[in-house]
Amino acid sequence: MASLELRHVSKIYSTGDQQLAALRDVSLTCRPGVVTAFLGRSGCGKSTLLNLAGAMDFPTAGEVLIDGVSTTACTDAQLTTLRRGRIGFVFQFFQLLPTLTALENVELPLLLANTPAPRAIARERLQWVGLADRGSAYPHQLSGGQMQRVAVARALSQSPAILIADEPTGNLDTASGEQVLQLIRRAATEFGASVLMATHSLEAAAIADVRIHLRDGHIESHS
């Protein structure tokens, strides 16, 4: 079964008396082990699409199905379980908690989900991203590339079915960005995650299996 499906999804933002169609009739399927990149200029709807796919927001029309279940039909408890256990997020500006060490940042989602042996899993994930020796460092003591690798370790802490990365290399130099992209690629291959990545970068688009070009909220082409 596809882990993620969008069926005729539209998203309209209403602010005051203004309405803006950020997504218009978008349908797509993302499968386990496959990296899908979303390309297109700023404002074309990439982040909106990822937020809907990650059950952080809901479509105005159409459906987002995660493991066959519509996010719109989920109870709050089901949504919490989904977001904590099935979906991992990586953001452009890392969003690590500054008062926690690298290891504690990776461990936190495991603690919140009451997963057994959270510390051991967190250590294993830090090792997986090549930062086993930086577990006791605080985010401000790490480089941007290291912070993003910690963020990838955190996103993968629960072995999510879906990994969502919104401009994951947007704030990194080329070499650090390449390391992060290789981890994202391996997340699909080794964890079997269905990866959705928004990007402007050609290097990032190059690691994807499927490239979807968005324009003004609709799918312009696949490549």
Ligand SMILES: Nc1ncnc2c1ncn2[C@@H]1O[C@H](COP(=O)(O)OP(=O)(O)O)[C@@H](O)[C@H]1O
């Ligand atoms: N919360 C919001 N409220 C109103 N408009 C929004 C909101 N989020 C995004 N938009 C608008 O929706 C469109 C798509 O934005 P976004 O999904 O962030 O695009 P991208 O990530 O491709 O830059 C833009 O016109 C943006 O200004």
Ligand SMILES: [Mg+2]
């Ligand atoms: Mg965006």
